[in-house]
Amino acid sequence: MSQAVTPDTPAAAAGGWSKRAGLLLGALVVVAMVSLFAGARYGMLLAIGLGFGIALEGMRFGFAGPWRAMILRREPSGVIAQLLSIAVVAVVAIPLLASHPGELVGAQAPVGFAMIGGAFVFGACMQIVLGCGSGTLVNAGSGNPVSLLALPFFALGSFAGAWNLIWWTDLGALPIITFGGTSGLILTLVLIALAVGLFLWRAAPGAVKLSRRHAIAALVLAALAIGNLVVAGQPWGVVYGLGLWAAKGFSVLGGELSASAFWAAAGSMERVQSSLLTDYTSLTNIGIIAGAFGVAAWRRGALSAALPGYPARAWVATVVAGFLLGYSSRLAFGCNVGAFFSGISTGSLHGWVWFVAAFCGAFYGIKLRPILGLEART
Secondary structure (H helix, E strand, O other): OOOOOOOOOHHHHHHHHHHHHHHHHHHHHHHHHHHHHOOHHHHHHHHHHHHHHHHHHHOOOOOHHHHHHHHHHOOOHHHHHHHHHHHHHHHHHHHHHHHOOOOOOOOOOOOEHHHHHHHHHHHHHHHHOOOOHHHHHHHHHOOOHHHHHHHHHHHHHHHHHHHOHHHHHOOOEOOOOEOOHHHHHHHHHHHHHHHHHHHHHHOOOOOOOOOHHHHHHHHHHHHHHHHHHHHHOOOOOOHHHHHHHHHHHHHHOOOOHHHOHHHHOHHHHHHHHOOHHHOHHHHHHHHHHHHHHHHHHHHHOOOOOOOOOOOHHHHHHHHHHHHHHHHHHHHOOOOHHHHHHHHHHOOEHHHHHHHHHHHHHHHHHHHHHHHOOOOOOO
16 A cells, blocks of 8 residues: 655655755756846846845745834834844945945935825835835735735836826925935944834833844845845845836836836936846845745745635725835835835935834824724734
8 A cells, every 4th residue: 555645754855855956946047047148247136136035034024014013012123123234234335335436326315295204104004014115025925915916006106106206306305315434324323223222112021122033134134235235236125126117017008108207217218128137126126026935935835825804995905005005115215125224224314214204104004904904913
């Protein structure tokens, strides 16, 4: 009598490892192909993107979840890890920007009415869908139905927000203010220390201040972010790439981009007409999705395809929130990655203002989830 193949049998184990080997080989082949046809720099950026996806999904680390944990349960570990990662990147990035002004650029943007409002709306919407920019990519890659629905509308929102960006910024904004050089680095680290102190002060009694998993994830993300800056010449970002995908689709369908000052600009038009394999942000975004997919397949052998039993209003809310995530993040000059993480770590004042506004918005997003019919995750 033949033995049934179960998850515990040697045959099943061998099959699992062969699938995992296939995942690794497939990733290496894709990176090699991009390097061959587009160039080594682009292959490296795809590999960095894969690293982001693997780290975020593999270590179950992100931005929306830790904010939620701090707001609901006063558990600061995840938020402190984010600030730790930003500090590590800042120690390297701010001096590099100062010493290589023509080669490297920071995630720097002006503070204005639209930027603050956009960050607030983004903070609320990322709690509605339980995913920021990178989080939506990771969750979509791992098969989360909510993020799979939200992602295309995120891209459409980013495209639309960029289309209207000039009108919004004309409402009023300060000049770009940055903290550069040694004094800028010291100021950035002092502000990070003060923020960490604030979260520690607000922590619940007995709450873990910084878990080992979060600390490791913070250092891994910092290393990848520094690699992104050095290889691409610009910090890690998400939102522009998503808007670019929608802009390409709009152009293919016969849409006229010249009606938008943003998309008609020479740099944007060049990217729309070029291959996605030569756009830095698109490559890392694709890598994040693929990396998260690989981790999900590695763990389970399949994606998490269970469809939540949400009421209709919850799915409508997901679509609306997804669109607003893209639109608001474009007005705010980035999401948790491009504005908060990369903005602060490259010395931009707008990163700090974004953080405060988005964190305030997160309070309201958490309150809206049950009203919209979405389960109250803690």
